[in-house]
Amino acid sequence: AAKAPVTLVGLGPMGQAMVRVLLAAGHPVTVWNRTPSRADDLVAEGAVLAATPADAVGASELVILSLTDYGAMHDILDPAAGALRGRTIVNLSSDTPDVSRAASAWADEHGATFLTGGAMVPPPMIGTPAAYVYYSGPTATFRTWEAVLAVIGAPRYLGEDPGLAQLLYQAQLDVFLTALSGLAHATALTAAAGVPAAEFLPDAMRTLTEIPAMATPAELARSFDTGVHPGDLATATMMGATAAHILAASESAGIDLELPRAVASHYERAIAAGHGRDSWTSILEVIRAR
Ligand code: NDP
Structure with missing residues (x-):
């Protein structure tokens, strides 16, 4: 059977990767x-370049957006809003959950249906078995396009709330970006003592993989969900002492202190709240309420 036409607006590295797997x-x-x-290379590979955003939207019932943020969507589509009626907009751009909800309402006003999405892999992995993409929005719309969207990566449908896919996307990047800052900070700390990054980083990368080795998701979830934090292998007191040492070492190395200050503060406050003998997981109790 003929494959459904797809429009893709936004040809950064992600958009380009998506166009290629859809063409394939x-x-x-x-x-x-x-x-x-x-668009030059993609046109050579078989894509059609629309002259205007309205023409692009008019070419396919399914319109996928891959832009820096939702402001870019409005810059592009507000002047073409008259072309949106009957279209499904799947926005795979980063922004906040509230902005995604407002965009969904905006699309409804123009007679379009809106799905929020967040692709969880970098461009080279788009379309591979490792790729997965969060979606939320109207269930019937998701089901209509699920098979096409699966070309980009395995769809993970989260429910009707258009903010939900964006929230899960941000949460994953919260983990990712914090880990990247940790890597950069630790490299600065060792570099200040003359240790080359190339010497330090292999072990640092291995440390990241020790997190899943330390606890399964189910074990962590039990503590996080119940607020009960048993375990004496890594108590808040022990981890808090280490966090204070990292902060002091960073101070004497003359490097940035924001990240180790934040980490040390989680442990200080958990210990002050009586969690000293509990597992490190008790830091969630000070993080969950501001
Ligand atoms: P970018 O974030 O660099 O997106 C660039 C695209 O947005 C380009 O097409 C650019 O147009 C367009 N754009 C930005 N601002 C405007 C504007 N005001 N008006 C019109 N067009 C605009 O590239 P990526 O492809 O890397 O990312 C796309 C989305 O995917 C982002 O939301 C990102 O968070 C997400 N993502 C990215 C990953 C990655 O590893 N790259 C991984 C997972 C998700 P122009 O070419 O003219 O500049």
């Missing part, structure tokens, strides 16, 4: 990008 799966793909030259 046999979908006719129409593209539009603010900087038209970014």
Whole structure:
């Protein structure tokens, strides 16, 4: 059977990767990008470059957006809002859950249906078995397009609330970005003592993989969900002492202190709240309420 036409607006690294896997799966793909030259290679590979955003939206019932943020969506689609009626907009751009909910209402006002999405892999992994993408919005709309969206990555549908996919996306990047800052900070700490990054980083990378080795998701979830934090292998007191040592070492190295201050503060406050003999997981109790 003929594959459904798809429009893709936004040809950064992610948008380009999505166009390529959709073309490879046999979908006719129409593209539009603010900087038209970014479409050159894709046109050579079979995509059609629309002259205007309205033409791009008009070319396919399914319109996928891959932009820096939702402000970019409004810059592009507000002037083309008259073309949106009957379309499904799948926005795979980063923003806040509240902004995604407002965008869903905006699409409804123009007779379109809106799905929020968040792709959880970098561009080279789009379309591979490792790729997965969070979605939320109207269930019937998701079901209609699920098979096409699966070309990009395994869809994980979270429910009707259009903010939910964005929230899960942000939560994953919360983990990711904090870990990246940790890597950079630790590298600065060792570099201040003359240790080359190339020497330090292999063990640092291995430390990241020790988190899943320390506890399964189910074990962590039990403590986080119940607020009961048993375990004496890594108590808040022991981890808090280490956090204070990292802060002091950073101070004497003359490097940035914001990250170790935040970490030390979690443990100080958990211990002050009586969690000293509990597991490190008790820091959630000071984090969950501001
Ligand atoms: P960018 O975030 O750099 O997105 C660039 C796209 O947005 C380009 O098409 C750019 O147009 C367009 N754009 C930005 N502002 C405007 C504007 N005001 N008006 C019109 N167009 C605008 O690239 P990525 O492809 O890396 O990311 C796309 C989305 O995917 C982001 O939301 C990102 O968070 C998410 N994501 C990215 C991952 C990655 O590893 N790269 C991984 C997972 C998700 P132009 O070409 O003209 O500049």
